[in-house]
Amino acid sequence: MMRLTTVVFAALLALMVSAQLPSVGLVPPSDEPTGPLVRIKDIARLRGVRSNQLMNVGVVVGLEGTGDSRNSPGAQTAIANMVKEFGISLDLSQLNLKNVALVLVTAELPPFARPGNRIDVTVSSIGDAKSLQGGFLIQTPLYPAGDKSRAYAVAMGPISIGGFNVQQGGSKVQKNHVNVGTIPSGAIVERGVDTQYEFNGRFVLELMDPDFTTAERIAGAINEQLPDLGAVAMDGGGVEVFSREGIIVDPVSVLARIESVEVIPDTPAVIVINERTGTIVVGGNVKIAPAMVAHGGLTVRINQYNEVIQPLPFSGGDTALQQNTEVVGKEDRVSIGVVNPNATIEDLAKVFRTLKVSPTTLIAILQDLRAQGSIKARIIIR
Structure with missing residues (x-):
């Protein structure tokens, strides 16, 4: 098994330069709005026209041994109840299905949706499943909050998680979040919502x-x-x-x-961070004050491997399996990046490329820059 722990050091220093700026020859800001032209339909909606959230609990099958364990029996109970409708009786005490997982299925029903339209579905693990990779969602009716009298949509299909989780011989490699996935156009609308305006x-x-x-x-x-x-x-x-x-x-x-x-809408300065996928989106109107960023890392790797120990000849002993542990530490050199006055998003990107930071470290640096005051923007974490 390999476990990777990264200890990140970030030192942030604000550089005060406003007093050094000349007070003459400055051009007053223009009152004319700047930015792209957008249609009103893309930034506003008619009052009374809204979406509705749908949800239910479902079961994912077809997992490669990464489903819920016996400590989370919900999925196995759901499978037993489902197959019972087909005349098959299962004993829960003897079930140990590692290829199924209990999930929360959610979707958004848009206004003016008609029966037969398709909508996207999000699937999230509820139990202790290790991954939903390769799973298939069994047919699941979706209901609005507080009304389970009739399903508004029915979801079913293969799950896309945008990552992977591989384990072999005690080692593990994972990319992105593997316990939440989507099914594009995975639900069929069965009942529309009357939109009143x-x-x-x-x-x-x-x-x-x-x-x-x-x-x-x-x-x-x-x-x-x-x-x-x-x-x-x-x-x-x-x-x-x-x-x-x-x-x-x-x-x-x-x-x-x-x-x-x-x-031309007035767009606020916003930075959006998606920790599940490691995606960071920075708006072009984000203002950056002078700052210095120092980044260094200490990496500790713990490797575990098995070794077969044979008994001495004619000793009458048994062959044994011994687990060995090896700890390796490595400290990287500290990299320093400087954000100059009047810096742009492009300048900030160059600094991050110089530091060669990972998405996780980049998220931490952006949050620290916001807390220190060098970034004048709101940070949204999804």
Whole structure:
């Protein structure tokens, strides 16, 4: 068995340079918004139009010995109940099925979904399964919260986990998180949700990411590009749209015109970190103050291997198996990266390439830079 432990040292030093900047010749910032033009339909939705979450407990089969153990009998009980419907009786006390796992199945039912449409499914292990790699989700009905009278979708299919988990001879190699997977288009909608919205001469657009600046820009764009309509920002999360003629005869046509209007949204500085996959996404408007990053690592490897011990000739002893342990330590050289004034995301990426850090270490450095104050952005961890 091999166990890898990485001890990371990160030293962060802020460099104060604002006092050295010249106070003359500065160009005042422009009031004109900058950024890409996007359609209103991509950043706002009609009030009353929303998605609904579906879930249930299911069983994954076909695992290669990486399923739930007897310490988590839920999957085996579910299998016994399922095969009983086909006239097969199983004794739970004699079951030891390592190729099945009990999972939580979740999905999101979009608005205006019709029976026959397909939606994506997420599958998460509940018991002590080591991996869902290669598994197949048995047919599982999905219900909304608080209503199990009728299934709104039925999920089934092979699971994709985006990683692997290999064990052999006491050694283990794992990439990404292997206990959560997805089934693209893995559920068939059996029942749609009635979407209700009102058109009494006016309606409300709700921003997907509430922001006062973006709401004001949406209202201004509608007033400018659609003269027969009027719009006013109610707050950071909603824009009220009304007909200047007092009535909306064809609401679908009006909404289609509004959705096509383009605006420049005001995007906040955000860094998104997905610890399951090691993915890090940094927005282009993230501001970086001067800083120094020092990174060094101590790696400790513990190797265990078996050795066969033979008895002496004519001693009457038995052959024995002895387990040996070898501990190897290695300390890497400390790498230092400097973030200069007026640095961009590209400059920060160059520093990280110089440090040659792993995704796990990079996540820790970004969090420390945010805590120290060098990165002016909100960090979202998924």
